[in-house]
Amino acid sequence: MHETAVAQSIVETILVEAKKIDKKPIRAKISCGQFNALNDEVMEFAFDVASQDTACKGMKLEIHHVPLRANCKKCQNEFEFDIYSGSCPTCGNSEIEFVPDAPLLLEEIEFEDEDS
Amino acid sequence: MKVSLNKRILDRNDECAQKNKLFFEQNSVLCVNVISSPGSGKTTMLSRTILALKDKLKIGVIEGDIKTDTDAEKIRSTGAAAVQIETQGACHLSAVQVHDALTQIEAMDKDVIFIENVGNLVCPSAFDLGENKRVVLLSVPEGDDKPIKYPGTFAGADVILINKMDLILYIPFDLDRVLNDIRKVNPDAKVFKISAITGDGMQQWYDWLCDMTA
Numbered sequence: 001m002h003e004t005a006v007a008q009s010i011v012e013t014i015l016v017e018a019k020k021i022d023k024k025p026i027r028a029k030i031s032c033g034q035f036n037a038l039n040d041e042v043m044e045f046a047f048d049v050a051s052q053d054t055a056c057k058g059m060k061l062e063i064h065h066v067p068l069r070a071n072c073k074k075c076q077n078e079f080e081f082d083i084y085s086g087s088c089p090t091c092g093n094s095e096i097e098f099v100p101d102a103p104l105l106l107e108e109i110e111f112e113d114e115d116s
Numbered sequence: 117m118k119v120s121l122n123k124r125i126l127d128r129n130d131e132c133a134q135k136n137k138l139f140f141e142q143n144s145v146l147c148v149n150v151i152s153s154p155g156s157g158k159t160t161m162l163s164r165t166i167l168a169l170k171d172k173l174k175i176g177v178i179e180g181d182i183k184t185d186t187d188a189e190k191i192r193s194t195g196a197a198a199v200q201i202e203t204q205g206a207c208h209l210s211a212v213q214v215h216d217a218l219t220q221i222e223a224m225d226k227d228v229i230f231i232e233n234v235g236n237l238v239c240p241s242a243f244d245l246g247e248n249k250r251v252v253l254l255s256v257p258e259g260d261d262k263p264i265k266y267p268g269t270f271a272g273a274d275v276i277l278i279n280k281m282d283l284i285l286y287i288p289f290d291l292d293r294v295l296n297d298i299r300k301v302n303p304d305a306k307v308f309k310i311s312a313i314t315g316d317g318m319q320q321w322y323d324w325l326c327d328m329t330a
């Protein structure tokens with residue numbers, strides 16, 4: 001449940017941004033890599049809990065999972081890493097190197113427009 | 117109206133982790149973050165390590181647990197300094213909690229600070245504490261599928277200790293599979309097979325630790 005700490009951090013940031021422009025936040029988009037192990041359901045639940053009693057209540061949270069990529073040390077092919085195969089899909093070699101995993105990012109916040 | 121931010125979500129934790137890292141560098145302290153499921157043998161392994169290296173290294177331990185300070189008590193009974201952090205429900209330690217504990221434990225006078233993280237194989241790995249090295253324990257009774265189920269945790273380890281090797285005769289555990297799966301996600305990790313109860317295999321771990329502090 002590290003999702004709780006992640007959710008709290010997101011809500012804090014959104015509240016700061018919302019205050020700056022004095023608008024109501026309605027949607028946020030986050031992205032994460034494979035090693036952060038964010039679970040969508042748990043994340044959404046944690047976000048709902050963290051946004052209770054704040055201006056974020058009722059917001060929609062979009063979670064984008066960025067695949068993990070790796071390089072084959074033999075044929076230099078870059079590919080999407082599949083944990084169950086663990087080897088290069090082109091040459092079958094299992095000597096690989098990971099491309100750094102995507103960080104946890106708050107990418108975008110959408111606010112309500114004045115006239116809507 | 118959309119505002120594009122691209123802000124790192126745990127940046128406050130990461131900033132504090134950087135402060136901790138600087139502290140360890142400036143005081144030549146080796147900080148080791150120990151991560152595993154509950155019951156893998158973190159406290160047992162640390163107690164044995166402290167007793168074995170008593171005359172060589174000044175060791176302090178920061179203990180993270182959801183509740184109680186029984187682990188800190190066990191560590192103190194070895195003669196080492198220990199501080200307990202009770203996370204009150206949180207499944208991981210944060211850099212700020214570690215930062216606060218550093219003064220309590222007089223970390224600047226130590227050679228090694230171990231952080232026993234809250235027992236959990238997923239959550240702690242997302243939180244940088246500013247440690248120099250990360251150790252992941254996997255014990256034989258947990259089963260041989262753990263590296264493939266928790267790749268992020270194993271990928272981030274400098275050392276992987278396979279503990280409770282004394283039980284391998286009694287429990288189905290495919291060691292080759294584990295070593296193979298670890299190599300897939302983390303070819304550079306040092307892997308030591310140990311028993312924290314009998315002491316078997318612990319020497320390689322002590323040697324590694326002494327190398328890191330030399």
Ligand SMILES: Nc1nc2c(ncn2[C@@H]2O[C@H](COP(=O)(O)OP(=O)(O)O)[C@@H](O)[C@H]2O)c(=O)[nH]1
Nearest residue numbers: 154155156157158159160279280281311312313
């Ligand atoms: N058989 C066996 N038991 C162990 C070993 N290491 C720890 N244990 C036992 O496993 C249980 C949990 O150990 P503990 O150190 O408290 O695990 P922690 O929760 O990771 O700190 C205790 O009953 C220990 O005595 C080992 O190498 N072999």
Ligand SMILES: [Mg+2]
Nearest residue numbers: 158159187232
């Ligand atoms: Mg313990």
Ligand SMILES: [Zn+2]
Nearest residue numbers: 072075088091
């Ligand atoms: Zn290849």
